[in-house]
Amino acid sequence: MKDVVTLAQGAGGKQTSELIERIFKRHLDNPDLTADDAAVLAVPAGRIAVSTDGFIVSPAFFPGGNVGKLSVCGTVNDVACMSATPLYLTCSFVIEEGYPLADLERIVEAMAATAAEAGVRVVAGDTKVAGRGQVDGVFVTTTGIGLVREGASTSGALARPGDVVIVTGDVGRHGCAILLARDEFGIEADVTSDCAPLAAAIGATLDAAPHVHTIRDATRGGVGTVLYEIAHQSGVGVELDAEAVPVAPEVAGVCGMLGLEPLYLACEGRLVVVVPEEEADAALAALRASSHTEGAAVIGHITDEERGRVLMRTQIGTQTILPEPGNELLPRIC
Amino acid sequence: MKDVVTLAQGAGGKQTSELIERIFKRHLDNPDLTADDAAVLAVPAGRIAVSTDGFIVSPAFFPGGNVGKLSVCGTVNDVACMSATPLYLTCSFVIEEGYPLADLERIVEAMAATAAEAGVRVVAGDTKVAGRGQVDGVFVTTTGIGLVREGASTSGALARPGDVVIVTGDVGRHGCAILLARDEFGIEADVTSDCAPLAAAIGATLDAAPHVHTIRDATRGGVGTVLYEIAHQSGVGVELDAEAVPVAPEVAGVCGMLGLEPLYLACEGRLVVVVPEEEADAALAALRASSHTEGAAVIGHITDEERGRVLMRTQIGTQTILPEPGNELLPRIC
Incomplete structure (x- = not known):
């Protein structure tokens, strides 16, 4: 495998599978990560909280984190803010052709470490590659799913005078x-x-x-x-x-x-x-x-x-x- | 409002709210669409199917559809393939500064029409704007959630000789x-x-x-x-x-x-x-x-x-x- 991301790795065939194995599965694997196009997850009856966010931060690496860590924190925090315990995360990557694989791996490593700290499992993902100049580096979109605490209810609409x-x-x-x-x-x-x-x-x-x-x-x-x-x-x-x-x-x-x-x-x-x-x-x-x-x-x-x-x-x-x-x-x- | 997307519309403040009202809420509004950062949804006990995909198709408009229709079909179909009834969708947009609002609206209209046909509600979204030349047009990432039929089980791993x-x-x-x-x-x-x-x-x-x-x-x-x-x-x-x-x-x-x-x-x-x-x-x-x-x-x-x-x-x-x-x-x- 080359040391930069190629268009073929975004084509859905053999090279995509290799990239997933080498970078994504290697760091994010867990019993709920699907090999199909969708994950199947057991949930108890109740309420789930669902949030999605795209992360296009520039630069992708900054003091205190990178786009991988950020993409987990941002979505997990949004889910938790609804009084929910975050459980599952999906991640979708759009990567520029020629992006260094080593940098991609650092991003995914940070995602894995942050997901572990937050107690969430990455259950599904997607990888697309755009040509040079069609996307600036790496964009990550995460979606989080959590279980809302029974009886709990938090919302921006619930603030009351005196609070x-x-x-x-x-x-x-x-x-x-x-x-x-x-x-x-x-x-x-x-x-x-x-x-x-x-x-x-x-x-x-x-x-x-x-x-x-x-x-x-x-x-x-x-x-x-x-x-x-x-x-x-x-x-x-x-x-x-x-x-x-x-x-x-x-x-x-x-x-x-x-x-x-x-x-x-x-x-x-x-x-x-x-x-x-x-x-x-x-x-x-x-x-x-x-x-x-x-x-x-x-x-x-x-x-x-x-x-x-x-x-x-x-x-x-x-x-x-x-x-x-x-x-x-x-x-x-x- | 200008007739093209501006960086301010991606900043999370007043202009973002206006864009959401004018384009996204106008076409995608429903009782489950959150005004907070995460949607809270009732689910029965059982299994959910979850899938995510990024859509970066070029050109964004093509005979038979556009990236909006595609982003609903792709994810809804992935969820349904796991024997699930798709219920909820999230969508995350990354838009290039200067993108025509009229085109964005056509994309969102197509999402709304396709979501209606597929029987799914858009429950949460995100909008980011990148500078000119940092993203090519509009990228959409959708995540779908469905309820798996009781007793049903489909997977790429279940094909058997004679099928x-x-x-x-x-x-x-x-x-x-x-x-x-x-x-x-x-x-x-x-x-x-x-x-x-x-x-x-x-x-x-x-x-x-x-x-x-x-x-x-x-x-x-x-x-x-x-x-x-x-x-x-x-x-x-x-x-x-x-x-x-x-x-x-x-x-x-x-x-x-x-x-x-x-x-x-x-x-x-x-x-x-x-x-x-x-x-x-x-x-x-x-x-x-x-x-x-x-x-x-x-x-x-x-x-x-x-x-x-x-x-x-x-x-x-x-x-x-x-x-x-x-x-x-x-x-x-x-």
């Missing part, structure tokens, strides 16, 4: 790491993506605080965008304590230099959790005791004023409306 | 249609893709012939590749009656001119069905009475000789081994 808003760690790392990895700004700073699988932390939180209303991962558009989505979906206002939002000094430094707001920078391992006040302490304690969410902090609360908006209270006590996110901050962030 | 091999219509149309649509060969011929959703036909076949062993859709690599996969997976031989393989005259003509073998040309609406001899007539009758499979024909049988190989019996009674498929016949066929 406490928690973020599970310092914000904007992923966006900042990608931005620096592109080398377009000539800024040197040591920022690592927060990309991480959060299903275990969410499970522990729901054990401790079963009436959590909303869990969302603050990916594209960052925490600011997620808060606006919750405000719209739930028809509530959000009051944010600007100083309480955790930002790493190095991220704050980069944002200061470039005039960026960390609240709009993507995270890939941070949650916004909206919880009734009486369970807020329990949720916070559970998050702080879990991996990847040790830095959880209360950053605000839900109000019945200024519905559909996010108000930011500043250090000197004034209130300003956080501008509604829009436009393209940074393409191909995830 | 009858059926193909559900004339072969090679899709590959031939794409080839002609590319205008690279200067050949004029009126060939329409066979792209079609086959879940209803499969359901009717399983009603009539509940012990069907294998159902596979002959996509990338065509019927020849599927027969080799079955031969390998089941550890059997396949004996093919070359003259019995239905080929439309216009496809045969194009193949003759270009020196191509129709058995290796992709179909997107043709099944290979392997059925015990005692149920073969019932399966054939059910297929002939169903939409998109009216042209079903017996093309061979499974043997315990030449395991792992496909033998072709020719008109004059000689046998030759069908060469094992490999190499790239035509990139971006699906």
